Amino acid sequence: MSEFNFEQSLKELETIVKKLESGNVSLDESIKLYQRGLELYGTCYKKLQDAEKLIVQVQENEGE
Numbered sequence: 001m002s003e004f005n006f007e008q009s010l011k012e013l014e015t016i017v018k019k020l021e022s023g024n025v026s027l028d029e030s031i032k033l034y035q036r037g038l039e040l041y042g043t044c045y046k047k048l049q050d051a052e053k054l055i056v057q058v059q060e061n062e063g064e
Contacts, residue, residue: 006047013040 004012016037019025025033 004043006044009040009043013037013044
C-alpha cells in the first residue's frame with residue numbers, strides 16, 4: 001500500500017463504506033472492500049493517535 005495522507009485514507013474509507021452500504025457489490029468484492037476498509041481504519045486511527053500525542057507533547061512543552 002502506498003502511503004496516503006490522512007485525508008486521502010479517510011476519503012477512500014468513506015467510498016468503501018458507501019459501496020458496501022449500497023449492496024450493489026458481490027460477496028467477493030464486499031470481502032475485499034471490507035479488508036481494505038480495515039487497513040484504512042487502522043491507518044487513520046494510528047495517524048490520529050500520533051497527532052494526539054504530538055498535541056499533548058506541545059502543550060506540555062508550552063507549560064514549562
